Amino acid sequence: MSDALISVRDLQVRIGDRVIATVPELDVARGECVAIVGESGSGKTTTLLAILGLLEGAAVTGSITVAGVDVLAAGPAELRRIRGSTVALVLQSPQSALNPTMRLGTLMRRALARHGVKGDEARARAERALADVLLPPEVLRRYPHQVSGGQAQRFAIALALALGAEVLLADEPTSALDVTVQAEVVAVLRRLHEERGLAVLLVSHDLALVSSIADRVVVMKDGAVVESGPAAGVFARPREQYTKDLIAAVPRLPGHSAEVQA
Amino acid sequence: MTAPAGALPTLRRTPLSRLAGVDRLAVAGAVLLGIIVLAAVFAPWIAPYPEDGGSATHPTEALLPPSAEHWFGTDQVGRDVLSRVLFGARTSLVIVVAVLAISGTVGVILGVVAGYAGGWVRDVIMRVTDVFLAFPALLLSLALAVVLQPSVTTVIVAISATWWPWYTRLTASVASSVATRGFVDAARCLGVPAPLIVFRHVLPNALTPVLVQLSLDGGGVILTAAALSYLGLGAHEPTAEWGLMVEQGQALFTTNWWVVTFPGLAILITAFACNMLGEGLRARLAR
Amino acid sequence: MTRVNGTDQAPEPPVLSAERVTLGYGGTAVVHDVSLTVGAGGGVGLIGESGSGKTTLARALLGLLRPRSGAIRYGSRDLAELDRKGWTEFRGNVQPVFQDGSEALNPRMTVGASIGEALQVHHRMDRKERRERIAELLADVGLDAALAERRPHQLSGGQRQRVAIARALAVDPRVLVLDEPTSALDVTVQARILDLLERLAAERGLGYLLISHNLGVVARLCHTAHVMFAGRVVESGATLDLLTRPAHPYTLALRDAVPRIGGEPPKPAGRTEAAPATTGCPFRLRCPFAVDRCQEEAPRLKRVGTRNVACHRAKTVLELSAPGTPVEARRRARLRRSRGLWRRRRRR
Numbered sequence: 001m002s003d004a005l006i007s008v009r010d011l012q013v014r015i016g017d018r019v020i021a022t023v024p025e026l027d028v029a030r031g032e033c034v035a036i037v038g039e040s041g042s043g044k045t046t047t048l049l050a051i052l053g054l055l056e057g058a059a060v061t062g063s064i065t066v067a068g069v070d071v072l073a074a075g076p077a078e079l080r081r082i083r084g085s086t087v088a089l090v091l092q093s094p095q096s097a098l099n100p101t102m103r104l105g106t107l108m109r110r111a112l113a114r115h116g117v118k119g120d121e122a123r124a125r126a127e128r129a130l131a132d133v134l135l136p137p138e139v140l141r142r143y144p145h146q147v148s149g150g151q152a153q154r155f156a157i158a159l160a161l162a163l164g165a166e167v168l169l170a171d172e173p174t175s176a177l178d179v180t181v182q183a184e185v186v187a188v189l190r191r192l193h194e195e196r197g198l199a200v201l202l203v204s205h206d207l208a209l210v211s212s213i214a215d216r217v218v219v220m221k222d223g224a225v226v227e228s229g230p231a232a233g234v235f236a237r238p239r240e241q242y243t244k245d246l247i248a249a250v251p252r253l254p255g256h257s258a259e260v261q262a
Numbered sequence: 263m264t265a266p267a268g269a270l271p272t273l274r275r276t277p278l279s280r281l282a283g284v285d286r287l288a289v290a291g292a293v294l295l296g297i298i299v300l301a302a303v304f305a306p307w308i309a310p311y312p313e314d315g316g317s318a319t320h321p322t323e324a325l326l327p328p329s330a331e332h333w334f335g336t337d338q339v340g341r342d343v344l345s346r347v348l349f350g351a352r353t354s355l356v357i358v359v360a361v362l363a364i365s366g367t368v369g370v371i372l373g374v375v376a377g378y379a380g381g382w383v384r385d386v387i388m389r390v391t392d393v394f395l396a397f398p399a400l401l402l403s404l405a406l407a408v409v410l411q412p413s414v415t416t417v418i419v420a421i422s423a424t425w426w427p428w429y430t431r432l433t434a435s436v437a438s439s440v441a442t443r444g445f446v447d448a449a450r451c452l453g454v455p456a457p458l459i460v461f462r463h464v465l466p467n468a469l470t471p472v473l474v475q476l477s478l479d480g481g482g483v484i485l486t487a488a489a490l491s492y493l494g495l496g497a498h499e500p501t502a503e504w505g506l507m508v509e510q511g512q513a514l515f516t517t518n519w520w521v522v523t524f525p526g527l528a529i530l531i532t533a534f535a536c537n538m539l540g541e542g543l544r545a546r547l548a549r
Numbered sequence: 550m551t552r553v554n555g556t557d558q559a560p561e562p563p564v565l566s567a568e569r570v571t572l573g574y575g576g577t578a579v580v581h582d583v584s585l586t587v588g589a590g591g592g593v594g595l596i597g598e599s600g601s602g603k604t605t606l607a608r609a610l611l612g613l614l615r616p617r618s619g620a621i622r623y624g625s626r627d628l629a630e631l632d633r634k635g636w637t638e639f640r641g642n643v644q645p646v647f648q649d650g651s652e653a654l655n656p657r658m659t660v661g662a663s664i665g666e667a668l669q670v671h672h673r674m675d676r677k678e679r680r681e682r683i684a685e686l687l688a689d690v691g692l693d694a695a696l697a698e699r700r701p702h703q704l705s706g707g708q709r710q711r712v713a714i715a716r717a718l719a720v721d722p723r724v725l726v727l728d729e730p731t732s733a734l735d736v737t738v739q740a741r742i743l744d745l746l747e748r749l750a751a752e753r754g755l756g757y758l759l760i761s762h763n764l765g766v767v768a769r770l771c772h773t774a775h776v777m778f779a780g781r782v783v784e785s786g787a788t789l790d791l792l793t794r795p796a797h798p799y800t801l802a803l804r805d806a807v808p809r810i811g812g813e814p815p816k817p818a819g820r821t822e823a824a825p826a827t828t829g830c831p832f833r834l835r836c837p838f839a840v841d842r843c844q845e846e847a848p849r850l851k852r853v854g855t856r857n858v859a860c861h862r863a864k865t866v867l868e869l870s871a872p873g874t875p876v877e878a879r880r881r882a883r884l885r886r887s888r889g890l891w892r893r894r895r896r897r
Contacts, residue, residue, distance in 0.1 A: 039735035148822050178598035179762060183806035183815035190814060205736065208808040212815065235811050249740035250810055251765025254789045444652035445663075448713075451611050452667050452720065453640035462666075466657040 004029045004065075005167045005199050006051060006087075011062035013046050013055065020058065021046040021223045028167060031197035035214035035231070037207055037246075043223035044203045048171055051201070052089060053079050067166070085115050088160030092172040094152035098144040104155055105140030108162060115163055122162075129162035132196070133188050150181035154188055161192070167199035175206070186213060207250050211235045219243050288542020294535035295480075302351035314341035315349030317500040325518045335520035337511065343520060347528050349502040354532065357418055357487045358480050364422040366476055369429025373472075374465050376430065377437020378456070388434065391427040399424040400486060407495035414503070417487050417496040425479070429472055436468040443467075470547050478540030481533030488529050504529050563588045563622075564724045564756055565610055565643055570619035572605050578617065579605045580780045589723045592750065592757040594771030594788060596764065596803070602780035603760045607728045610758065611645050612636075641671050644717035648729035650709025654701040660712045661697025667719035686715040690745060707738035711745070718749070724756040731766060743769055764807050768792055776800045778832055779825035786856035796858040796867045798836045830861070838862045 008026040012019060021043030028034045036044040049055050051064055053071045064071040067086040069078060083089070091097050099107060105126075112122040130137055133154040144152060153173055160168055168189075174182035190213060192198040204210050210217055211231060218228040219242070227240045238244045306312050310333075314320075320340030328335045334343035376387040394402075403420040410416040440446065441464060449459050488505030490496040497503035504525040511522030563586035572580040580602040587593045587610075597603040608614040609621055612628050620627045623639045631639060647653040654663050664683050668674060674682065684694035690711040701709055710730060717725055730746075731739035747770060749755055761767050767774055768788055775785040776799060784797040795801040802818035823834035829844040830836070836843065840862065848859045853867065860866065 039737060150821060178821070179815070180598065180802055180806045180818060181821045183817040184819065184821055186808075186815055187817040206808070207736065208810050208812070209815070211810045212808040212812055232811070245737060247810060249737045251740070251743065251763065251769050253765050253804070253807055253809060254768050254792050444647045444649060445655040447608075447611075447613060448645060448647070448653050448716070449655075449666070450613060451640060451643075451645050452670050452716075453637055454666065454670055462658075463655050467655070 005067055006201060007063075007065040008047075008051065009063045011047065011050060011060070011064060013043070013050050014059045014061075015057065019223055021050070021220075023047055023062075023218075023220075023225055025228075026218060028199050028201050030166070031193070031199055032216065033193055033200040033202065033214050034216045034218065035202040035204060035210040036218045036220060037204055037210050038220035039205060039246075041222060042220040044220050045171055046223075047220070048169055048201065048203050052083060052087065052169060054089075081115075084111065084160075084165070085163045086166050088163065088165035088168050090153065090156045090160065090168060090170040090173045092176055093149075094156045095144045095149065097156070098152065100144050103141060103143055104147070108140065108159055111159060112162060117163075125162045126158075129158040132161055132192060133158045134184075148181070149177050150185055153177065153185050157185075157188060157192070161196075161198075165198070167201060169201045169203075171203045172205070173202070174209070175204070182209075189213070207235075207246060219246070285542065285546065287538050288546055291535050291538025291540070291542055294531070295539055298351055298532055298535065299355060301348055302355045305345075305348040305352050309342075309345035309348045311342040311345045312349075314345040315502050325514075325521070327518070328520055334524045335518070337507075337521050338514070343507075343524050346502040346507060347504070347524050350504045350507060350525060350528065351532075353414060353497060353501060353503045354484055354487065357414065357421075358483045360418045361421045361425060361483050361487075362476055362479065364418070365425035366429055366472070368422075369426035370433050370465070370469070370472055372426070373430040373433025374437045374460050374468055376434040377468065378441045378460050378464050380438070380441075384434065387430065391430045391434075394424065394427040395431070397424070400489065403486060403490060404493070404495065407490055412495050412498050414497050414501065417490050420490065420495075421483060421486050425483070428479075429475065432475055433468055433472055436471055437464050440464050440467045474540060474544040474547060476540075477536060477543055480536030480540070484529060484533050484536070564624065565726075565758070566622045567606065567610060567616075568620045568622060570606070570609060570616045570621060572602070572609050572614060572616055574605075578780065580609070582619070583777075583780075583782050584619075585775055585782065585785070587724050587726075587756050587758045589756040590750070590754040591773070592759055592771035594767035594774035595758060595760040595777060596762065596767055596774055596800075597760070597777035598762050598803075600779065601777040603777050604728055605780075606777075607645070607726050607758070607760055611643060611726055612639060637671075641720045642723045644720060644722040644725055646710070646713050646717055646725055646727040646730045649733050650704075650706060650713050651701055653713045654709060654716075656701055659698055659700055660704065663712065664697070664716045664719050667716045671720045682719070686719055687712075689718065689749075690715045691741075705738075706734050707742060710734065710742055714742075714745070714749075718753075722755070724758065726758045726760075728760045729762070730759070732761065732763065739766070746770060764792060764803065776803070781831065781859065782850065782857075783832065783860065784856060784858045785850075790855060794867060794870050796853055796856050796863045796870075797832075797860045798838050798862070798866055799832050801866060801870055802835075830859075838866060 004027040006026070006028040008023055011021070011023040011026070013021045026034070026047070036047060038044045046055065050060050051066065051071065053074070060072060067082055069082050071079065098104070108126050109122060112118070112125065117125065126140070127137060130139065135151060135154050135158060139147060139151060139155065147155065157168065174185050177185065186209070189200060193200055202210065202214065214231040216229065217231045217234050219226045219234070219240070221242050227234060227238065227243045234243065235247060238247060301308065305315065309315055318341065320336070323336050323340035324338055326332055326336045332342050332344065334347060337343055337346070372387050372391070376384040402424045406420040406423060407416050410419065446459060446463050449463050487496060488508065491503050491505030492509040494509070497506050507525035508522055508529070511525065514521050566584070566586040568584055570580060570583050571578055583606060585593065595603050595606065605614065609616055612621070615629065620629065622628065623631070623643065626635060628639065654660065661683050664686055665679055668679050668682055683697055687694050687696060692708060692711050692715070696704065696708065701712070704712065731742050734742065743766065746757070750757060750770070757770060759767060759771055771788050773785065774788040774791050775782045776791070776797065777783065778799045784791060784795070784800050791800060792804055795804055805816040806818065808815045818835065818837065820835045825831035826834050829846060830839070830848050833839040833843040842861050846861070848861050850857045850859045853863045
């Protein structure tokens with residue numbers, strides 16, 4: 001647990017009297033890909049936002065430790081320090097999260113400057129990060145609306161890398177993308193995960209996607225954790241009925257998998 | 263993905279405090295307007311000297327300052343100012359309701375037709391609208407009023423003729439976007455005839471911004487009507503009308519301040535109340 | 550999914566068809582020279598991603614958009630030549646189900662009134678009969694009759710979609726045009742809606758034109774599928790065939806990009822930002838199989854085996870995607886390693 005980048009214990013999020021999410025235990029270790037999977041209203045996004053201390057108007061109890069920092073006790077300055085540099089957030093619709101009046105290059109330069117990285121060092125980091133996500137350097141001259149959804153999403157990942165993020169928190173990062181574009185973004189994520197040890201905490205409703213890329217999975221329903229464990233195990237031998245129902249509900253594709261079926 | 267409203271806490275600040283403030287504005291405006299409307303409706307019964315609202319004159323009691331018998335004092339011919347202000351509310355009410363009803367109806371109907379039909383129909387309607395909008399409303403009203411005999415009816419006609427284009431323009435743009443929504447397509451696929459689509463599907467969903475605008479405009483109508491009467495083109499003696507009363511009393515401002523001040527305040531407060539209601543509605547509906 | 554494909558009967562004469570249709574808004578053409586047919590009692594799938602023109606084609610097939618060239622036919626009649634009576638008949642037989650239930654229903658009308666409107670246009674009924682029929686229709690789609698008094702925003706996404714289906718069924722159509730009917734729904738809700746659609750098709754002999762980017766959904770309900778790219782049909786054929794052994798590089802890319810439970814991570818084909826080419830084959834800038842000929846000559850839809858494919862290299866692609874090739878063998882070996890999962894999967 002001590003080398004876990006993210007460690008959550010007994011997390012509970014409440015608004016007034018209503019309990020929105022309850023997570024007894026969640027760890028993301030270095031180089032691990034953990035996915036929270038569930039349908040709408042399951043509390044998965046809430047959990048993600050709580051981990052970054054981004055929930056306003058809600059009562060959050062429990063213990064959340066991110067890169068050694070106690071998120072619930074930390075002050076805004078400390079939270080700002082870890083957000084963006086150690087922990088980065090990637091959201092579903094990147095173009096709405098990016099300032100439309102700023103070129104991508106400017107955006108990256110400013111973000112790096114905010115964390116104390118300037119000049120040549122900043123330029124070098126930016127170039128390396130773009131190469132890691134397979135984006136050409138010209139993309140820095142463009143505005144957010146001039147790049148495609150997939151490119152914008154990869155740029156968001158590049159930003160996280162340039163800032164030195166060790167763990168990426170992603171909320172439905174590919175749901176708004178075409179499936180072929182999703183495959184590209186996922187491939188980038190996996191390479192970074194495998195080659196650079198980038199940890200990923202992924203929130204998604206897409207079980208098939210999660211099953212094919214996550215190391216561990218947490219299944220949530222109506223604000224509670226239903227089942228969790230190694231992804232291969234949970235998908236191959238689900239214990240809870242809800243997990244089984246979820247898996248059974250995914251429409252199957254015919255193909256060579258149908259032939260392997262006994 | 264659907265989620266029950268309010269289930270997820272958002273990243274933005276929960277607007278709990280702002281909520282009450284904005285609703286308070288709308289409620290305050292509505293209450294104030296309600297009082298004014300009630301005062302207008304019941305004027306004959308609550309006015310201390312109801313005959314002064316009409317053609318009675320009392321030359322011996324002219325220009326008395328505010329006192330226990332005359333809360334707002336009396337005017338140049340001895341009429342109780344309070345009573346005249348109350349009766350003036352009736353006149354103003356009639357004007358506002360008539361103008362908004364006429365211009366609102368005409369404007370909205372033209373607007374939804376233009377928005378849904380598109381093509382040359384829309385072009386024709388919008389060009390006509392543009393022509394009317396090119397004239398400053400007050401000038402156009404003035405021109406019309408000069409041609410017609412001065413009266414309350416003239417004021418109503420003159421202002422309505424210049425106000426409808428705003429509603430058309432507003433409604434047409436909303437109606438255009440409503441016309442692209444799924445349920446309108448679904449109605450077309452069912453074979454629902456076009457007029458029914460416009461009135462059952464487009465109109466109800468295009469009304470919200472118009473309602474906001476209508477309540478905001480109440481104040482504007484009152485001010486314009488007062489201006490026309492002030493210029494002698496609207497109500498005339500002995501009708502009690504606020505604008506007219508301001509015109510009659512303005513020369514006496516330094517010596518008998520109450521003759522012009524109370525009608526002036528009435529205009530101000532009513533216009534303000536309409537604005538409060540309108541702003542409150544706008545904020546509420548925008549949420 | 551095998552049930553629909555397994556009970557494959559020959560589709561009846563087409564109720565709805567597009568004949569070499571070109572569609573556009575303003576100056577640009579969005580759909581080029583597309584032909585397809587939809588019959589009663591069969592599911593036809595239209596697979597495509599954003600920008601493929603599938604929604605535009607759906608609107609044309611619903612009579613909401615006039616083609617620039619080519620014809621949309623109801624039965625044998627061209628929509629452009631229909632008289633009033635013909636339009637009423639067409640409208641009574643071809644109905645839409647859109648993606649977003651909250652958009653497809655008038656937010657100011659109760660759900661019952663929305664369904665009632667459909668009944669009013671096409672049937673003569675008094676109020677009592679109408680109310681009963683609305684209750685019947687709601688029951689048909691698995692909803693309680695009491696929901697008729699609610700407004701759309703008071704219902705869940707799945708319930709709204711069922712209401713949209715009920716409204717479409719109210720006129721007793723022969724064909725439904727469904728544009729991404731389950732994309733906005735949770736996966737368990739989606740499964741139930743698909744069950745419903747399957748049941749209705751079997752009970753009423755309905756035909757479907759199902760538009761979706763989700764290959765699994767299309768595989769479940771449609772015996773035939775057309776794949777669209779940049780406004781053109783690039784491949785068509787029996788769904789099971791097409792997805793098991795794609796003959797067009799785009800279909801292959803799509804199929805490989807879809808993640809599967811317990812399967813390999815999605816395979817990217819690369820260069821998805823490349824805009825469709827304006828000369829030669831539109832897919833060539835993204836295509837790993839492209840050769841010089843692809844730039845010089847735009848491929849036309851040609852019969853290859855049991856399929857229609859618009860690709861100069863279709864035969865190569867077909868060979869590569871067939872089981873038994875080294876690529877396939879490697880894939881299957883990897884899958885066999887997670888054998889436990891596959892054993893668990895039962896036939897549905």
